Amino acid sequence: MSLETLQCAAVAAATIIIEHKKKCYRKRWKANFLERRNQNLNPLGEVRMDSCALFRNFTRMTASNFELLLQLIGPSIKKQDIKMRGAIPISTHLAVTLRFLAPGDSYLILMYIFHISVTAISTIIPEVCQAVIKSLKGYVKVSKKNVS
Helix, strand or coil: CCHHHHHHHHHHHHHHHHHHHHHCCCCCCCCHHHHHHHHCCCHHHHHHHHCHHHHHHHHCCCHHHHHHHHHHHHHHHCCCCCCCCCCCCHHHHHHHHHHHHCCCCCHHHHHHHHCCCHHHHHHHHHHHHHHHHHHCCCCCCCCCCCCC
């Protein structure tokens, strides 16, 4: 084999190795800014400590009503901590759902406010809504008629 052929083969091999190393990097399973959820940067707690008016504006309900609703649905939405990370608090579950339902925040906005992934938010909201329906069934009368 000629020197030129060996050089071409070496360049091709080096290119293949470099491309393979680029593809083999390890992806993080959670974005960096989502890790701040564990650093006690809970917007609900900050609003709760500042003033009642801010809390009412943020959640669209009073703190006492929020706590009452939390007691009603808490047992059905509570999750256990696992070795890799702590569970999202049930107060955050309820706050995310209220922010979605009342002002109509999108999942992306909620992700940035609460530092929770969109995937988690997409499971939290239906779960909390089902728990609210189940818990408040005795308090709310719903018409059986189909509205067209």
